[in-house]
Amino acid sequence: xxxxxxxxxxxxxxxxxxxxxxxxxxxxxxxxxxxxxxxxxxxxxxxxxxxxxxxxxxxxxxxxxxxxxxxxxxxxxxxxxxxxxxxxxxxxxxxxxxxxxxxxxxxxxxxxxxxxxxxxxxxxxxxxxxxxxxxxxxxxxxxxxxxxxxxxxxxxxxxxxxxxxxxxxxxxxxxxxxxxxxxxxxxxxxxxxxxxxxxxxxxxxxxxxxxxxxxxxxxxxxxxxxxxxxxxxxxxxxxxxxxxxxxxxxxxxxxxxxxxxxxxxxxxxxxxxxxxxxxxxxxxxxxxxxxxxxxxxxxxxxxxxxxxxxxxxxxxxxxxxxxxxxxxxxxxxxxxxxxxxxxxxxxxxxxxxxxxxxxxxxxxxxxxxxxxxxxxxxxxxxxxxxxxxxxxxxxxxxxxxx
Numbered sequence: 001x002x003x004x005x006x007x008x009x010x011x012x013x014x015x016x017x018x019x020x021x022x023x024x025x026x027x028x029x030x031x032x033x034x035x036x037x038x039x040x041x042x043x044x045x046x047x048x049x050x051x052x053x054x055x056x057x058x059x060x061x062x063x064x065x066x067x068x069x070x071x072x073x074x075x076x077x078x079x080x081x082x083x084x085x086x087x088x089x090x091x092x093x094x095x096x097x098x099x100x101x102x103x104x105x106x107x108x109x110x111x112x113x114x115x116x117x118x119x120x121x122x123x124x125x126x127x128x129x130x131x132x133x134x135x136x137x138x139x140x141x142x143x144x145x146x147x148x149x150x151x152x153x154x155x156x157x158x159x160x161x162x163x164x165x166x167x168x169x170x171x172x173x174x175x176x177x178x179x180x181x182x183x184x185x186x187x188x189x190x191x192x193x194x195x196x197x198x199x200x201x202x203x204x205x206x207x208x209x210x211x212x213x214x215x216x217x218x219x220x221x222x223x224x225x226x227x228x229x230x231x232x233x234x235x236x237x238x239x240x241x242x243x244x245x246x247x248x249x250x251x252x253x254x255x256x257x258x259x260x261x262x263x264x265x266x267x268x269x270x271x272x273x274x275x276x277x278x279x280x281x282x283x284x285x286x287x288x289x290x291x292x293x294x295x296x297x298x299x300x301x302x303x304x305x306x307x308x309x310x311x312x313x314x315x316x317x318x319x320x321x322x323x324x325x326x327x328x329x330x331x332x333x334x335x336x337x338x339x340x341x342x343x344x345x346x347x348x349x350x351x352x353x354x355x356x357x358x359x360x361x362x363x364x365x366x367x368x369x370x371x372x373x374x375x376x377x378x379x380x381x382x383x384x385x386x387x388x389x390x391x392x393x394x395x396x397x398x399x400x401x402x
Contacts, residue, residue, distance in 0.1 A: 006091050006115060006143075011041045012367040014073065014086060016107065017096035018042040019049040021317040022121065022151075024056075025356035026096060031057045031067055033395070034364065041071035043086055043093075050074070077103040083110040092117040094150075094363040100127040101206070108135050108146060115142035117366040121359055123153030125252045126206055129213035132377045133220060140376040145383050150362040151355035154256040155380055156330045156397070157184050157275065159389050160345040161257045162381040163399045164332040165267050168341045176268035178337045183234075184257070185242055185278040186249065188328035188350055229261035229271040241342070242331055244278030251275065260381035268336065278331070323349040331402070347397040354397065361391045 015030065017023040023044075030040060042050050050072040058067045073089075075082035077097050087093060087110040097103050100122040111118040112135040122128060128148045139146050149155070161182060169176050231254035239246050254275040261267035317323075326349035333342050347354045362380065365371065369387040380388055393399055 009089055009091050011039050011071070011090045012092065013038065013040040013363045014043050014090040014093045015040065015096075015363075016043040016075075016077075016086075016093055018053050019044045019046060020096055022352060022356055022359075023096040024053060025352055026094065026360050027053055027057060028060065029356050029360040030364075031061045031064060033360070035368070036064075036066070038364070038367070041073050041090075043073040043075055045074065045076045047072055047074045078106060080106050080110065083107050084114065087111050087114040087116040090116055092119065092363045092367045094119045094359055096121055096359070098122060098124075100124050101130075105131065105134070109138075112136075112139040112142060112144050112146060115144045117145045117147070119147045119150040119359060119362045119366065121151040121153070121355060122148050123151075123252050125255060126210040126213045128252065128255075128377075129210075129217040133213070133216050136220075136377045143375045145366060145375055146377040147362065147366070147380055147383050148377070149252060149256050150359050150380060152328070152350040152358070153251060154253040155358045155362070155388075155392070156328070156345040156347070156350075157186075157253040158256045158260055158379055158381045159385075159392065160184060160330050160332050160343065160399065161273065162260060162264075162385060163345070163389060164334050164341060164343045167343055167401055168334045168336060168339065169266065171339050171341055172336065176266065176336055178268065179270035179272070180268045180334055180336045181272050182332060182334040183239075183246075183274040183276060184253070185239065185244060185246060185276050185331045185333075186328070187244070187278045187330075189326055224262045224265075227262070227265065227267075227269050227271075229258045229267065230273075231255060231258050232272050232274045234274045234276070239276075239278070239333075241333055241340075242278060244280060246276040246278055249275050249277050256379050260379045263379070263382045264385075317352050323353050326350065326353075328354070342402040343400065344402050345397065345399050357395055357397070358392065361395055362388060365391055 015023065015027055018027045027042060034040065042053055044050050054070050054072065061067060073086050075086050083106050093111055093116055095107055100120060101124050104120065104122065104127055108118060108131045131146065135146065161184065164182065233248055236247050254273055257273045261271040328350040329344055329346040331344050333340065365384045365388045371384050371387055374383055389399065
């Protein structure tokens with residue numbers, strides 16, 4: 001799709017799912033931080049609830065007179081025709097409507113066909129693989145950039161690895177020519193969202209479907225010529241350099257990091273990545289392993305799974321004071337030959353406040369910044385790289401050499 005047609009669309013950004021908890025935080029962020037000349041709209045299935053969000057934004061930001069005229073687009077997540085109409089009016093659509101495996105497919109299809117850039121908060125491997133199989137070719141043809149995992153899954157890890165590669169290359173004199181081994185170690189004190197919990201439990205319950213989707217993707221996805229990128233599932237252990245006990249994390253993040261490494265030659269000829277939770281004591285590491293195993297088993301038993309889902313509902317979250325006490329860090333250690341670098345990404349509440357910030361800045365980056373020329377299903381590092389890194393640093397997320 002020609003760029004002139006995209007620029008002629010009435011909305012730079014449409015936020016779909018603005019009436020949910022994380023969607024509301026994303027709307028707050030845009031209201032406070034978006035450029036004055038940005039044209040944006042709220043979308044969802046209830047006009048009454050959308051109007052209530054707009055009214056709240058107007059009251060919270062009286063200095064921003066334009067919010068009173070913020071457009072409201074009423075559309076259901078299953079309404080293919082309505083979603084196609086909305087996609088045709090937007091340069092970028094950001095969506096918080098999950099679990100994405102249940103509700104996300106029609107919107108991805110609409111964006112891929114319309115040449116509309118798309119960002120979401122999914123951490124669901126099956127959904128990401130299925131959208132690649134179903135919509136990557138259409139997005140490549142239309143020029144759309146489909147960028148999944150634009151929240152805590154997986155921006156700190158993807159852009160953290162990207163930042164670390166840049167630091168390693170500088171240490172080596174500008175180019176990486178030997179294999180790279182990198183590990184990312186996550187620590188946090190936060191409550192994660194009900195939407196994230198529902199998505200995770202759903203993914204645990206669909207192991208067979210995840211394997212099928214992954215196999216279908218591997219049949220289609222090209223591999224880099226003359227280079228290799230892979231994820232490594234390491235054993236629990238004590239990290240001699242960081243001093244933490246490491247527990248392998250069964251998240252989508254390693255797949256995202258290695259897809260960026262496969263797409264970008266700067267990661268070197270051979271790149272291996274391991275992803276872990278880090279704890280200060282062995283007791284917490286053991287407890288985490290037991291907890292993940294218990295959730296995985298519970299997800300296979302429908303009555304137990306339903307009971308857990310009812311205990312942690314979607315659309316709700318902690319208070320602002322609770323979010324202000326939350327934090328996260330991700331340490332990266334990368335080695336190539338005799339050279340090792342240690343970096344860290346850190347910020348505040350990962351499950352809500354920082355996730356809303358990451359999603360909003362991703363949408364703004366695609367809409368407004370100079371980015372690499374790419375299309376199809378791409379990662380944040382591939383689609384936005386340096387531009388998004390600069391945005392997040394300016395927004396208060398720290399990327400630093402340790």
